[in-house]
Structures are given as C-alpha cells and as structure tokens.
Amino acid sequence: MELQNLADETGLSISVSIPAGHEQMEQDRNRLFSFTSSNWRGEPLRDYETIVKLISRTATVKGLKVTCRLDRRKYPTGRKVTNEEMKHVNLERHEFHGDWNYTIGPQSSKPI
Numbered sequence: 001m002e003l004q005n006l007a008d009e010t011g012l013s014i015s016v017s018i019p020a021g022h023e024q025m026e027q028d029r030n031r032l033f034s035f036t037s038s039n040w041r042g043e044p045l046r047d048y049e050t051i052v053k054l055i056s057r058t059a060t061v062k063g064l065k066v067t068c069r070l071d072r073r074k075y076p077t078g079r080k081v082t083n084e085e086m087k088h089v090n091l092e093r094h095e096f097h098g099d100w101n102y103t104i105g106p107q108s109s110k111p112i
Contacts, residue, residue, distance in 0.1 A: 001081050001085055001086075001089065003016070003104045004088070004089045004090065004104055004107070007090070007104050007105060007106040007107075008106050008107055010106070011106050012106065013103050013104065013105040013106065014103065014104045015101075015102070015103045016100075016101065016102055016103075016104075017094070017100070017101045018097065018100040018101060048070050049070065052068050052069065052070045055068040056068045088107070089104060090104055090105040090106065090107050091103075091104050092104075092105065
C-alpha cells in the first residue's frame with residue numbers, strides 16, 4: 001500500500017525485483033554472520049550501541065567490511081492490508097517469479 005501511495009504521489013511506476021542469484025547473497029550473509037559472531041565472542045552485549053560497534057568492526061579475510069547503524073525511529077506495528085485495499089493496488093507481476101518481481105504503477109485516482 002505504501003508503494004502504491006508513493007507511485008500515486010510521484011506519478012512514477014515502481015519496480016521491485018529480487019536479483020537473480022539471491023540464493024548466493026543468502027549464502028554470503030550466512031558466511032558473514034560467522035565473522036560477526038566471532039568478533040563479539042566473549043563480549044557482553046549490554047546495549048544496542050555495543051552491538052552496533054561490534055558489528056561495525058567486522059571484516060572478512062577477503063576484505064568485506066560491514067556497515068551498521070542503529071535506527072531509533074519508531075515504526076507502527078500490526079498494520080494489516082485488507083483484501084479490499086489490495087484490489088486497489090495497480091500491481092503488474094513480472095513473468096519471472098511474479099511474487100518477487102513486480103511493478104506498481106500510479107492510479108489515475110486514489111482509492112478511498
């Protein structure tokens with residue numbers, strides 16, 4: 001719904017795509033986690049700042065470095081999008097993995 005609102009406000013179509021090979025990205029993330037875990041081994045995780053500092057100091061042998069920051073903004077939780085609201089989303093699924101790859105175009109008029 002929020003992407004539909006953005007498309008309506010800007011008049012632009014918004015494409016969302018999961019890159020081919022995303023399974024490889026998942027493997028890389030899992031490999032990176034072992035470096036993160038060993039970096040904070042034995043260090044008490046007392047607060048968010050400590051965790052962010054330890055994660056930010058993580059690097060792999062091949063030179064991959066982690067960038068990390070704490071986002072303290074408050075976000076609403078529990079937002080449910082109804083089937084009726086989904087009917088108003090101008091969504092065009094792509095042929096390849098349409099559940100993950102799609103375009104949301106602007107509506108000519110906003111739904112109620």
